Amino acid sequence: MSVILKTEKLRVEFTSREFRQTAKVALSGLDLEVNVGEVFGFLGPNGAGKTTTINVLLGFVPPTSGAAYLFGIDVRQPIARQQIGYLPEMTYYYKFLTAEELLRFYARIFGLPRAEADKRIDRLLKLVELETAGRRPIKSYSKGMQQRVGLAQALINNPDLLILDEPTSGLDPLGRMKVREIIQRLKNEGKTVFFSSHELGEVETVCDRVAIINQGELKALGRVSDLVAEHQSNLEKVFLDIIGYQPQSTP
Amino acid sequence: MNTIWALAGIVIKELYRRKDFYVLFVLTALITIATGMVNFFHDPKIVRYVKDICMLLIWISALLIAIVTTARQIPAERESRTIFPLLAKPVSRWQVILGKFLGCWLATGIALLVFYAFFAIITGSREQNWPWLSYLQAAGLQWAMLAVVIALSLFVSIVSAAPSSTTTICFIVVAGILLVGGHLNSVALNQAEPVQTILYTIYFLIPHLEWFDIRDRLVYDWAHLVPWRDCLLAALYAAAYTGLFLLLTWLGFRRKSLNT
Numbered sequence A: 001m002s003v004i005l006k007t008e009k010l011r012v013e014f015t016s017r018e019f020r021q022t023a024k025v026a027l028s029g030l031d032l033e034v035n036v037g038e039v040f041g042f043l044g045p046n047g048a049g050k051t052t053t054i055n056v057l058l059g060f061v062p063p064t065s066g067a068a069y070l071f072g073i074d075v076r077q078p079i080a081r082q083q084i085g086y087l088p089e090m091t092y093y094y095k096f097l098t099a100e101e102l103l104r105f106y107a108r109i110f111g112l113p114r115a116e117a118d119k120r121i122d123r124l125l126k127l128v129e130l131e132t133a134g135r136r137p138i139k140s141y142s143k144g145m146q147q148r149v150g151l152a153q154a155l156i157n158n159p160d161l162l163i164l165d166e167p168t169s170g171l172d173p174l175g176r177m178k179v180r181e182i183i184q185r186l187k188n189e190g191k192t193v194f195f196s197s198h199e200l201g202e203v204e205t206v207c208d209r210v211a212i213i214n215q216g217e218l219k220a221l222g223r224v225s226d227l228v229a230e231h232q233s234n235l236e237k238v239f240l241d242i243i244g245y246q247p248q249s250t251p
Numbered sequence B: 001m002n003t004i005w006a007l008a009g010i011v012i013k014e015l016y017r018r019k020d021f022y023v024l025f026v027l028t029a030l031i032t033i034a035t036g037m038v039n040f041f042h043d044p045k046i047v048r049y050v051k052d053i054c055m056l057l058i059w060i061s062a063l064l065i066a067i068v069t070t071a072r073q074i075p076a077e078r079e080s081r082t083i084f085p086l087l088a089k090p091v092s093r094w095q096v097i098l099g100k101f102l103g104c105w106l107a108t109g110i111a112l113l114v115f116y117a118f119f120a121i122i123t124g125s126r127e128q129n130w131p132w133l134s135y136l137q138a139a140g141l142q143w144a145m146l147a148v149v150i151a152l153s154l155f156v157s158i159v160s161a162a163p164s165s166t167t168t169i170c171f172i173v174v175a176g177i178l179l180v181g182g183h184l185n186s187v188a189l190n191q192a193e194p195v196q197t198i199l200y201t202i203y204f205l206i207p208h209l210e211w212f213d214i215r216d217r218l219v220y221d222w223a224h225l226v227p228w229r230d231c232l233l234a235a236l237y238a239a240a241y242t243g244l245f246l247l248l249t250w251l252g253f254r255r256k257s258l259n260t
Helices: A050-057 A099-109 A114-127 A143-154 A173-188 A200-206 A224-231 A235-242 B002-017 B020-037 B046-079 B083-087 B093-127 B132-159 B163-189 B195-205 B215-219 B228-253
Strands: A003-014 A024-035 A039-043 A065-070 A084-087 A161-165 A192-197 A209-214 A217-223
Touching (some): A003 A192, A024 A050, A024 A209, A024 A217, A039 A050, A050 A065, A050 A192, A084 A143, A084 B083, A099 A114, A099 A143, A173 A200, A192 A200, A200 A235, A209 A224, A209 A235, A217 A224, A217 A235, A224 A235, B002 B020, B002 B046, B020 B046, B020 B093, B046 B083, B046 B093, B046 B132, B046 B163, B046 B215, B083 B093, B093 B228, B132 B163, B132 B215, B132 B228
Parallel strands (some): A039 A209, A084 A161
Antiparallel strands (some): A003 A024, A003 A065, A209 A217
16 A cells, blocks of 8 residues: 655654753654545644644644655655645634635635636635535625635645544534535545544544654554454543543542 | 635735724825825925825825734734645645735735825826826835735744734834935944944844835935836835744744644
């Protein structure tokens, strides 16, 4: 199976501006491989290094050491991002635009011809169930609708790899279910999806494999069913065990 | 170039969907029309006062539009986090800067066109005279000057923390240059060292925005146009400063953390 996303001994340190403060290690020797066609869940508590990993993959943060590759190309080269789609966590898109205009703007960036862009915009608005709201300004959208516009923009270039940073964060159960359905549909279309999440239930439902990181270090990697079988427990318990959570005993 | 135009298009859309421009235009129009209706001292040349006030309002409005629109561009992208999906696409940071600059400059140009059309209608209807070439030169030079102001505002917006502080800093700098920049050499002449050297250095370093101000020619109906060669030199002068400020913006932005 060919590898679409790879990190090798990835280390990221953030230097502090304050006097005598030591550098904060956000990632420490992270090794990951994601295969073509996989839905890969990237789990960890807040501050574990999930978003930092994604920021390195997208070229926003340079690694202190180690390397990261997309499609075999070093992520420091912009061409590595030609065939990816990215949905950041909680983004408030240009509120003076409509969803249709927003998608047209991103389509222009990819140099899509007008007819092709029109076709894709129609298809994507249908996919994210915004066809009736597509001509309304984004400022009138609910949080769930904004997140779905975000998914549509991530798909405008028909990417082979989707990187989603907590795609269901802050959504109500219905919104979460809709996003989950979209991920499932993308998986059926053969897309590779790499997503970070706190929602263990949805990870269990849609992911082929997961990685669990804590304090910048990879703690577990494998198929959800294998991890569950290994720990003889559900994914939530597996996750809590792996990150070393100790429940406080009640008197 | 496609990316830069796409980014510029968004800025232009933002300008005409926000209320800033319309408010400024309506204010300019109301004040000018009100001034035109009052006949101070039964002066037969009252139209000069109207022209003077209208041109002053156009200059203030254009500066307001240019600085306020530019100051919020990159901070807003970072605050709303739209910079992330944008840079996750094959878009480089220098393209973002050029796109934002072009958008702000074109948007201000469109606003300027509307203002000058209003000025032409008001003064033309009073004087029955339409010196189109003078209007073209005045608007063109003002637009060239605004390119420097926009590039400067973009640079300050990278360095400064919030759009409000960028706006304040830019207004102080631009107003300072327009009001006293041209007199700094005369002031320096009567100063002792090291103040003299400091003032001369500032005089030779700052972009002389006041050189682009030919309002008096329109207000007092100077017969001759500015030589076109001088207009070209002024445009090149503005282009040099614009390029310098854009380069400084890129140097500041290329390694800047994207988180607010």
